[in-house]
Amino acid sequence: MSDHPFLQAKAISKVYDGKHSAGVRNVSIEIQPGIITAIIGESGSGKSTLLRLLYGLLSPQQGEVRFRGEKIWGPEEKLIPGHDSMKMVTQHADDLNLFANVWDNIATLLPNTNLKYKKERSEELLQQLNMLHMADKKIATLSGGEKQRVAIARALALKPEVLFLDEPFNQVDTSFREGLQRDIRNIVKETGLTVIMVSHDPAEVLSMADELVVIRNGEIIEHGTPHGMYNHPENFYTAKLLSNCNVLNNQQAKELHIEATMEKVVIYPEWISIVQSFMPKKWIVAHILFKGPYEELILTHDGISIKMFNLEVGKYALGKGVNVKVSKHLEF
Ligand SMILES: Nc1ncnc2c1ncn2[C@@H]1O[C@H](COP(=O)(O)OP(=O)(O)OP(=O)(O)O)[C@@H](O)[C@H]1O
Numbered sequence: 001m002s003d004h005p006f007l008q009a010k011a012i013s014k015v016y017d018g019k020h021s022a023g024v025r026n027v028s029i030e031i032q033p034g035i036i037t038a039i040i041g042e043s044g045s046g047k048s049t050l051l052r053l054l055y056g057l058l059s060p061q062q063g064e065v066r067f068r069g070e071k072i073w074g075p076e077e078k079l080i081p082g083h084d085s086m087k088m089v090t091q092h093a094d095d096l097n098l099f100a101n102v103w104d105n106i107a108t109l110l111p112n113t114n115l116k117y118k119k120e121r122s123e124e125l126l127q128q129l130n131m132l133h134m135a136d137k138k139i140a141t142l143s144g145g146e147k148q149r150v151a152i153a154r155a156l157a158l159k160p161e162v163l164f165l166d167e168p169f170n171q172v173d174t175s176f177r178e179g180l181q182r183d184i185r186n187i188v189k190e191t192g193l194t195v196i197m198v199s200h201d202p203a204e205v206l207s208m209a210d211e212l213v214v215i216r217n218g219e220i221i222e223h224g225t226p227h228g229m230y231n232h233p234e235n236f237y238t239a240k241l242l243s244n245c246n247v248l249n250n251q252q253a254k255e256l257h258i259e260a261t262m263e264k265v266v267i268y269p270e271w272i273s274i275v276q277s278f279m280p281k282k283w284i285v286a287h288i289l290f291k292g293p294y295e296e297l298i299l300t301h302d303g304i305s306i307k308m309f310n311l312e313v314g315k316y317a318l319g320k321g322v323n324v325k326v327s328k329h330l331e332f
Contacts, residue, residue, distance in 0.1 A: 004069030006194070007031040007162065012053055012063035015218075024049045025218040026063070033161070036188055036195040038209035040202075040241055046218040047198040048166055054196060055164045056082030067162075088164035091171050093151035096139045102126070102150055103135040109157040125153040128187050130179070145176035152184070156193070165197035169204060181208050202242045206230060214238050236264055236332035243268045246306045250331075255282075255304055256324065262331035269296070271328045272308035274316070281321030288318060299324065 008030045015023040024046045031037055031054070039047045052058040054065055059074025059081075066072065067083050075081045097105055106125055110118040126132040129149045139147060148168060155163055165184075169177045185208060187193055199205050205212060206226045213223045214237070222234045233239040240247075246267040248256075253265040286305065287298035295310045299322065308324070316322060 004066065005030050006033040007054065007065070007067050007196075009050075009054060009060075009065045010063050012060035012065060014049055014053055014058055014060050022046075023218050024053060024060075024215075027053075027215075027218070027220055028063075029054075029213065029220060029223075031162075031194065031196060032211065033194045034188065034192045035210035036185070036197065036208055037211045037213060038205040039196070039198045039213045039215060040200070040205050041215035042237075042241065043200065045215045047200075047215055049218070050215060051088075051164055051166055051196065051198050055086055055088050057088070084158075085161040086164065087155035087158075087160040087162070088166065089148070089151050089155050089168055090166045091148075091168060093144075093147040093171075095154070096147060096150060098140040099138065101136050101138050102131055102142070105139060105150055106153050106157055109154060121157065125156060128156075128190075129153045129183055143173070143176070145172035145180060148172055149180060149183075152180075156187070159191075160193075162194045162196065165195060167198055167200070169199075169201070177204070184208070206242065214241065233330065236266065239266045239330055239332070244307070245269070246272075248304065248306075252304045253329070255301060256306075256326045256329075258326060258329055260329070260331050264332040266330040266332065267306065267326055268328075269307045269309050271326055272306060273325050273327070274308075274310070274322045275325045277323040279323055281323055283322050283324055285316050285318055285320045285322065288316070 010028055012027050013025050027050060039050055041047050049058065053060055056072040056074055059076045064071055072083055073081055103122060107118055107122045110121055126135055129152060131149050131153065134146065139150065169180065172180060184195065188195055209226055211223060212226055212229050214221050216237050222238060229238060230242050239245055248265045250260040250263055250265055253260050258265055283299040283301045285297055286300040289296040295313050297308050297310050297316065299306050299308065310316065
């Protein structure tokens with residue numbers, strides 16, 4: 001075992017020409033092995049830039065990236081940048097041979113020196129990604145989600161230690177996404193693979209990642225577990241990234257019996273519930289958005305709107321008056 005950190009960025013910066021604020025500035029981060037780390041942030045915050053710097057696709061202008069103590073060289077320093085133990089899959093799954101079948105797309109990456117191993121490893125990869133039944137299918141006939149599975153199997157063929165995923169599920173149907181996310185989690189659990197992913201989808205990162213890293217304007221502002229960050233975000237920016245939350249000022253919050261000391265009050269929709277009460281019903285059901293298993297209700301009162309989830313679908317009609325209770329709130 002080496003004493004070096006697994007994967008570490010030390011004060012790295014990459015600022016694009018002519019854009020003083022765009023890119024990544026003075027970022028230090030240590031990636032833990034064997035878990036899924038997700039980098040999240042609003043559009044243009046520098047997520048992809050950070051991922052590419054860690055992978056060696058971009059060279060930092062300052063600072064350095066080290067993998068097990070070994071420097072990761074960028075494209076300006078090395079003909080084949082990065083490290084053999086790292087692979088990246090983007091949303092386009094673009095290195096597939098469209099005219100070959102699934103099996104050949106994977107098997108061609110494995111050496112011919114041991115044909116038994118080649119067959120067993122191809123089978124294992126297809127099994128891990130639930131594609132064994134599609135081994136004979138031509139890539140061109142696959143759906144976006146199936147292609148993405150093959151791209152991931154290819155990336156894993158030579159057993160890299162780190163897999164980078166850049167918005168990997170963007171082109172994948174929602175129904176297909178959860179299965180793929182589960183399979184990746186299983187691979188991480190079974191093989192000890194390290195995954196570093198970029199995503200803008202809160203549901204995806206909350207369910208997939210072990211560690212979240214939040215980036216704003218090219219700087220890391222906080223990191224932690226999905227559970228911890230969701231329930232106790234240090235920053236308003238993080239709360240907004242992770243939840244489609246209600247934001248009120250402290251005066252408006254008084255209408256919900258919240259005496260806030262700070263200016264902004266954040267209430268996640270699931271922290272609001274309708275209660276039976278003899279008090280006058282002051283909140284009016286202004287909109288109902290049917291979501292299948294639940295409804296999203298917009299309640300209004302005195303120019304204030306709040307959003308909540310209602311599991312008792314159909315119970316509250318438009319225009320009905322209700323009373324509400326808030327179980328929790330955040331202040332910023
Ligand atoms: N090659 C480039 N040349 C100039 N500016 C760039 C380049 N690549 C990215 N940028 C700028 O750097 C900033 C960060 O971009 P980056 O792609 O890292 O953000 P992101 O958080 O991944 O965004 P998104 O979620 O929209 O993909 C943006 O303002 C972007 O316009």
